[in-house]
Amino acid sequence: MLGIICLIFALNAYTISASFIKPCKPEDSACIISSASLAIPFFAKGEPQMGIQPMDPLKLELIKSDQGGLKIIFKDSTLTGLKDCSVENIKYDTSKMKQHVALKCNLVLTGDYNIDGQLLILTAQGNGKYKINIQDMLIKAVIDISTVNGKDGKPHWHISKWSYTFEVLTGTTFNFENLFNGNKALAQPVLDFVNTSWKDVMQEIAPPIVDAIVAKVVHGVESLYKSVPIDQLQA
Template sequence: MLRCLCFFAAVFSVRSASAPFITPCKQGDAACLKSSAQAALPIIAPGIPELGIKPLDPLRLDLVKGDQGGLQLSFRDTVLTGMKGCTVENVKHDLTKGKSLVVIKCSVNLQGNYKLGGQLLILPIQGEGKYTINIQDIVIKTYSDITTVEGADSKPHWHITDWRNSYQVKTGTQFQFDNLFNGNKVLAVPVHDFVNNNWREVMQEIAGPIVRAIVAAVVDDVEALYKAVPAEELFIA
């Protein structure tokens, strides 16, 4: 869902001595921002240790928890792949207002350990074991607020003060939860049929915490970049 998101606006709108993989763009040049972001994405995705940027593909999520309308969910030791293939749909970056918007579309695969209990839409569900979720064409919009702070080098550096996201799956999602109802196939098969036939509604129930965890990982990487690279190297004045 995801690597990838001023995230991308500033992260990918630049070329500097510290981050030569970023092509510079003038503020307001949306076409340049979009193409620069797309070109830089596969370079950023594996991680750049010298800049403190951790891998986003594969992205490892130790624990994601949620309580969604009576459904308790826990995903542990998740490995997400596919972020390097994301498409940058839109990038807006306003330095004057300290606002950015990034829209990406991704197809990703998640594998790990799950625990579910409670009510999923109209069905009771319970289980614990391995899981796989394959998502085709999830569109993630990320809005961020940025400010300028003094870095350790006494130069101005950007800093993300707040962010939020929304998402929508365009094409489809397939779910596989091993050991539902302690391996009772009579109960598990109808639940799998239901969740895969009603993937859109199921994604609205369970995907929020997962998407937020992915975006949070991207935010951490962008913060690392901002800390390493002065703001004056991240745009064309």
């Protein structure tokens, strides 16, 4: 999901060489939104020669959470859906060197899980395959940019810090196989609960997932910024 967020911030850098994208001025949000919408599928494929790995599917090797009496580990996970995210808003504040973006995405996360502890009001324990289907996740992010000298002697952007918020607007469905070692009498109430109370469950388990996704994308964008000087980032 959120994987594409920061990558979109680098949109104007690639529009220089992508003929199907119109370069935009920093203050022209309408142009940037239109260009970003066209560019998302292209960027989701990745650009390995610039250090940008494929974003859809996005591989997440390990996601861990241990808080509030609940331990969760997601391993060898695959996220799909980033290439179809819609751009709700993008703004550049050149005076404060901040970039703001809002995306809405439908995402599917699959892989292996291990869960043990108190999931809200119920005890949950098990390990096996999992699938999380997220409908209409709205992600709002702010990126702080600084300027550094690149190896080419030109000024380059550098991501100094980033933050985000997220909200699921429509719904989320969960499937955890082999809960309680396959005991359906114990597993079914947990599955019913997490799917009925999906909003509360997402607040409990989603933050480390979103953190992992955003961190992956920030790394890719930072690689792009190292490759492309500022004088090619803006129209």
